Amino acid sequence: MVQERTLPQFQAPAAQITADEGLVLYEDMILGRYFEDKCAEMYYRGKMFGFVHLYNGQEAVSTGVIKALRSDDYVCSTYRDHVHALSAGVPAQNVMAELFGKETGCSRGRGGSMHLFSSEHNLLGGFAFIGEGIPVALGAAFQSRYRKDALKDPSADQVTACFFGDGTTNNGQFFECLNMAALWKLPILFVVENNKWAIGMAHERATSQPEIYKKAAVFGMPGVEVDGMDVMAVRAVAQEAVARARAGEGPTLIEALTYRFRGHSLADPDELRSKAEKEAWLARDPIKRFEAYLLEHSLVDEGALKEIRDRIQTRIDDALTFAEDSPEPSPDDLYKYIFAED
C-alpha cells in the first residue's frame, strides 16, 4: 500500500458554528447516507437498475460545499450525483423516483442515476462521462460573469460548484477549464473529491503529481487541500472560496481528501482495496466525527440528533413509497423532450 498522505490539520474549535447550523449540516449528511443505503438495498433486491454509484463516506464534501452556497448558486455533479442533488435541495422523493425510472423523477425518468437534473434547484447534472460536466459548470460560471459585467446586472453574483473525482483530474477538460476559469476570473469552485481510487486505478498509479491542489498554482489559482472527512473543515474552505468567487476574484481548486466506503458502483466487487485501508478510513466516518464534535461542544444533545435520524428515516421511507407508487412515463411521450418545443 502506498503511504497514506497526511491529512491537513483543521482547527475545529476556532470555527464558528451555531447549533442550528450544525443541525442543518448533520441532517444533510444523514439524508445522504440513509438515501444511499436505501439505494443499495433496492439495487440488491432487483428494484433499481443500471450503473449506480454511491457516495457513502464522502458526505462531508457535498454537505460542506453545497451548504455554503446560496439557493440560487449552481451545482454541477458527476455520475456519483445522488447526494449532490439532495444537498442542492432536490427532494429525496424526486431523486428516488428518478432511480426507479418514474415520470415523477427529477429528470422524468429519462435520465436515471447518472443523469440527475433540476432546473428549479440549479442542478446542472448528472454527467456519465468523466470530466464532461466541468466545461458545463464553467459555462454556468461564465454566464454569471457575463450577466454581471456585459449586461451590468449587479444581482448576478451566483457561484458555481463543480464536483469531480481524482481520476478525472487526469482528463484534459480539467486542465482546459482551470485555464479558462483563471483567465476570465470566473466564479467557480472546482471541488476534487479525492477518494484515492478511480474504479480500480489507484490515484498514485495514474497521476504524476498526486497532490492535485498543487496543480492550481500553474494557473495562478488558489489551491487548497482539505480533510474531506471533516465537514467543518470543508465548509470553512468552501466559504472562503465562495466569498472570493462572489467578490469577482475568481476560481478556487479545492482538493478534499476523502474515501468511498462502498465499491465504485453497486456492480463493483471491490476486491482491490485493502482491508487495512478501508478500516483506517471507516474510522474517520464524517458523520460519527461530526456527531462527536456537536456533542463535545455541547451544541446539541443526543436527543436532537436522534430526532433528525428518525425524521430522515421516515423521509427516505416516504421517498421510496412515492417512487414505487409513481407512474412510469407514458409510451406516448417517447419522443418528448428531444427538442425545446416538445
Add this chain to the structure above:
Amino acid sequence: MAETLLFNALREAIDEEMGRDDTVFVLGEDVGVYGGSYKVTKDLYDKYGELRVLDTPIAENSFTGMAVGAAMTGLRPIIEGMNMGFLLLAFNQIANNAGMLRYTSGGNFKIPMVIRGPGGVGRQLGAEHSQRLEAYFQAVPGLKIVACSTPYNAKGLLKAAIRDDNPVLFFEHVLLYNLKEDLPNHEYVVPLDKAEIVRPGKDVTILTYSRMRHHVTQAVKGLEKKGIDPEVIDLISLKPLDFDTIGASIKKTHRVIIVEECMKTGGIGAEIIASINDRYFDELDAPVVRLSSQDIPTPYNGKLETLTIVQPKQIEAAVENMVALNV
C-alpha cells in the same frame, strides 16, 4: 438591395441578432481581436466587447461544453469552429451534452446554441481540413443540422438558428464565403427546416446542399440545352430532412438523384435513400442514384482532390442517363 458577400451576410446576421438580444454572444478561436479566420466576426469585438465576442484558448471540447453550460443557464452562445473539422475534438460535448441533455434532463433544460463555421472540401487544404461533419453528427439525437449555400439563405438561416431554442449545427462552406448576392434591405429570417426549390422541373428531382448546389446549377445549364427539365432542391436542413418538399417532388418526377459532397458510406445520401425507400418506394420509376465523394481522406494533390468530389460533368451525365433510360 445591397450586394453582399456570403461571409458578410453571416456577419450581418450575427450583428443584428446581438443587437436585438443581449444574451447572444460569440465564442471561439480568434473570433474577437482577429475578427474570425474568414472575417465573419470582423469588428464585432470593438462593438460588443470582449465578453460578448470571446476569444477562447484552443480547447475545442471545453469551450463547446462551456457554451452548453451558458446556454442551459440562459445565454445564447454562437460557437465559431475555426474549421468545423476541429469540432471532432468536441464530439463529446456536442453529442452527449448539446444533443442529448434536454432529453436526459427530462425537459429541465434547453440548449439554445449555434455551432457554425467553415467546412467542406476547399482547395488543397489536405484531409483534416476538408471534412464533412454532417455525416458524423447526423446520428446524434437532439441536434438540428443546417447547411447554407447562398448569401441570402446564409443570413436568414443564421438568424433563425440563433433564435432557435435548440442546438443547431450550422455548416458553411469554405469555398462559398466570397459568393455575392443582392440582399434585401429589410430584415428577414429563413426557416431552418424547409428545403429550397432552386429550380422547378418535371423530369427528375436533384437533391443537393451546400456547395454542390452550385455544381448542380452548372450541370443544369447543359441539361437545359439538351431539353431536360430537372427539379433542383437544396435540402438546407440536413436534420430533420424536409420530406414534405422531397416527397412532393418525387410524386411529380418519380426519379431522384442525390448530389452531395459528403462521403458515400454512412452519408446524408445514404440516409435519404433509406427514407425514400421507406416512404415513397411506390412512386419511384428508377432506383435512386447518389453522387457522393469518394470514401477516402481528401488528397492534397489538386487533380486527385478534384476526382474525389463530384463534378458538374458527372452530374450532367448521370441525369442524362437516368432520363434516357426513360423508365
